[in-house]
Amino acid sequence: LAVDATLPHLLVDECQDINAVQRKLMAKWSERGESLFAIGDPDQSIYGFRGASAGCFDQLRESFPDLAVMSLARNCRSTPEILDFARQVIGRNPGGRGTLVPARPSGCGIRAGAAPDSASEGAWIAQEIMNMVGGMDMHETRSDRPARAFSDIAVLCRTRRRLEDMELALRRADIPCEIAGGEDLLADPDVRDALAALRALVHPDSALYAARPPRAPGWEAALEGMRACGDAAPEAMVRAWMRLSGVSTPGLERLAAAAAPHRDAAEFLQALLLGEEGDVHRLAGRKTASGAVRLMTLHAAKGLEFPAVFLAGLEDGAFPLRRKGEIENPEEERRLFFVGVTRAQDELILTCGGRPSAFFREAPASGRFEIRAKIRAEQTSFL
Numbered sequence: 194l195a196v197d198a199t200l201p202h203l204l205v206d207e208c209q210d211i212n213a214v215q216r217k218l219m220a221k222w223s224e225r226g227e228s229l230f231a232i233g234d235p236d237q238s239i240y241g242f243r244g245a246s247a248g249c250f251d252q253l254r255e256s257f258p259d260l261a262v263m264s265l266a267r268n269c270r271s272t273p274e275i276l277d278f279a280r281q282v283i284g285r286n287p288g289g290r291g292t293l294v295p296a297r298p299s300g301c302g303i304r305a306g307a308a309p310d311s312a313s314e315g316a317w318i319a320q321e322i323m324n325m326v327g328g329m330d331m332h333e334t335r336s337d338r339p340a341r342a343f344s345d346i347a348v349l350c351r352t353r354r355r356l357e358d359m360e361l362a363l364r365r366a367d368i369p370c371e372i373a374g375g376e377d378l379l380a381d382p383d384v385r386d387a388l389a390a391l392r393a394l395v396h397p398d399s400a401l402y403a404a405r406p407p408r409a410p411g412w413e414a415a416l417e418g419m420r421a422c423g424d425a426a427p428e429a430m431v432r433a434w435m436r437l438s439g440v441s442t443p444g445l446e447r448l449a450a451a452a453a454p455h456r457d458a459a460e461f462l463q464a465l466l467l468g469e470e471g472d473v474h475r476l477a478g479r480k481t482a483s484g485a486v487r488l489m490t491l492h493a494a495k496g497l498e499f500p501a502v503f504l505a506g507l508e509d510g511a512f513p514l515r516r517k518g519e520i521e522n523p524e525e526e527r528r529l530f531f532v533g534v535t536r537a538q539d540e541l542i543l544t545c546g547g548r549p550s551a552f553f554r555e556a557p558a559s560g561r562f563e564i565r566a567k568i569r570a571e572q573t574s575f576l
Contacts (some may be wrong), residue, residue, distance in 0.1 A: 199225045208233030208253070212244030212454070220256055229257065236283045236290050237532050239492060241525045242464065243454040247288070266292045270498055272300030275537050282555065283531040286524050301338065305543040305556035308564035311355070311506075314546030315362025316567045318503050321542070322346055322368055322486060325501060338540070343369055347487040347499040349533050351514055353466065355506035356488050358546075363486060370486040373493060379465070381444040387434045388448075388462070390416050391427065395459045427452035427461040491533045502537035504530075507545040507553035527552075 203223045205211070208231040211219070223229040231253060238247040246252070254260050268276055273295040283289035308314035325341040348363075348370075350356045356372055363370040378384055393416060415437035422433050431449040435441045455461040487499065506512055513526035520526060530552050534541060544564070545553045 198222060201227045203229050205229070205231040206233075209235050209238035209247065209249050210240050210243075210245045211249065214244075216249075216252065216256075229260075235288070236286075236528055237495065239495065239525060239529045239532060240454075241522055242460065247524070247528065264290075264292065266294045267296050268293045269296045270538055271295070271535060272297055272539060274300055274302050275534065275541050278303050278541070278557070279531060279534045282527065282534055282552075285555075286527050289527075289531075300539050302560050303541050303543070303557050304560045304562070305553060306545075306562050306564045307549050307553065308544065308546045309566045311358045311546030312362070313564055313567045314505065314544050315359055316366075317564045318348060318359065318505060318542075318544060319362050319366035319368055321503075322363070323366065341501055343484050343486050345500040346503070347489065347494065347497075347501070347536065348503045348505055349489060349491055349494050349536065350506045351491060351512040351529070352506070353490055355511065356490065359505055360488055363488075368486060369484055370488055373487045373489040378444055378447055381442070383440050383442050384444045384448050386438070386440075387431055387445060388465070390419055390434055391430060391458045391462060394420060394430070395462060424457065427455050427458045430458055491529050494536050495532050498536055498538055500538045501540040501542075502533070503542045503544060504533045505544045505546075507543055507550045508547040509550045511547075512550055512552060 200222045203219065203226055205219055210233070219229070219231075231250075233249060235247045235250055238245050238249065250262070254262075271279070276293045276295045280293055306314075306317060308317060322343070325338070325346060326343060327340050348356075348359050350359060353372075360370060360372060379388075415434060418437040419430055419433050422430055425433070428449050431445065431452050435445050435449075452461050455464065489497075512530070513520045513523060543553055543556050
C-alpha cells in the first residue's frame with residue numbers, strides 16, 4: 194500500500210499498540226478520506242518498548258479535533274468482583290479509566306495466596322487445579338464453584354522463566370499443560386541458530402557463546418557477515434543471516450516478522466527472554482491442546498479470556514518487574530497487571546512465591562491467605 198494512497202474509510206484496531214511511525218501513516222492515509230474509525234483501550238497499552246503509548250487517543254484528538262469518542266464501559270466477560278478489583282488496579286495510574294460496568298451477576302471473591310518459595314507456590318497451584326477439576330481431595334472442593342475442565346484454566350506470569358517453574362510443578366502433578374505460543378517456533382533448529390548468532394553479536398564475550406557447541410560449516414562466515422551489518426535493525430540482521438547462511442524457512446520468516454518492530458537486537462532478545470514478544474506467540478501458529486491448562490506470559494494472554502485464572506509470580510522485583518534495581522515503566526507494569534486481572538471470567542487467584550510485591554498486596558485483605566511450605570519428595574518406581 195503506497196504511503197500517499199487515499200483510503201475513503203480507514204479502520205484501526207488495537208490503536209493503543211501503534212507506534213509513532215504507524216500513527217503518521219494513519220494520519221497520512223486518512224487525511225483525504227471520508228472517515229477514520231479507531232478502536233482501542235489505553236489501559237491495555239503494554240508495548241511501550243515498541244514505541245506504543247497510552248496517550249494514543251489524546252494524540253488522535255490533537256490530530257483530529259472533530260473526533261467523536263464513544264466509551265464502551267459495559268463488560269460482559271468478568272464478574273463484578275473481578276471488575277471491582279480491576280478498577281482499583283488501573284485507577285492507581287494517572288488517567289486510568291476505572292469505568293467498567295459489570296453485566297454479569299455476582300460471583301466468588303478474589304483470592305491471594307502467599308507461599309514462602311516458588312516450589313511451594315507451584316505445588317499449591319497444582320493441587321488447587323486438581324480440586325477445580327475434581328481430580329483429588331474431593332472433600333476440599335468448594336460446592337459453590339462449578340467443576341472445571343483443564344482447558345478452562347490459565348496460569349499467567351510476567352516472564353517466561355516463571356512459566357517454566359509453573360510447568361514443572363504441573364507436570365509433576367500429572368496435570369496436562371502447555372506453554373502457549375512460540376515454543377514450536379523457538380524450538381526450530383534454524384531459528385535457534387539465527388538467535389544464537391544474534392546473541393553472539395550482542396554478547397560476544399559471553400561465557401555461553403565461548404562454550405557453544407560446534408556449528409555447521411559456514412556458521413562463522415555467516416556470523417562475520419552479520420557483524421559487518423553494524424547496528425542494523427534486528428529484522429535486517431535475521432534476513433542477513435538467511436542470505437549468508439543459505440537457509441530460508443517459514444520459521445525464519447516468522448522470526449524476521451517478529452523482529453521488525455524492535456530497534457536493535459539486544460531489545461529483541463530481551464523481549465523474547467521475558468516473553469514480551471507477542472508476535473512470536475501469534476505467528477508461531479501452534480494449535481493448542483483442548484484438554485490442557487494454558488501457561489502463558491501476560492503479553493501473550495492479551496485478548497484472551499478464561500473461566501479461572503491464576504496470576505502467579507507476584508514477588509517483589511518480579512512483578513512489577515525490576516531491571517537493574519529499578520522499575521523502568523511503573524505505569525506500563527500496572528497496565529500489564531490490569532490485562533492479567535481482566536483475563537479472568539469467573540475466578541481470579543493471585544499467588545506469590547516469596548516476598549509479596551506491591552501488586553499482590555493490593556488484593557482484598559479478606560481473600561488473602563498463607564500457603565505452607567511444601568517439600569515434594571520425588572518418587573521412583575522399581576516395578
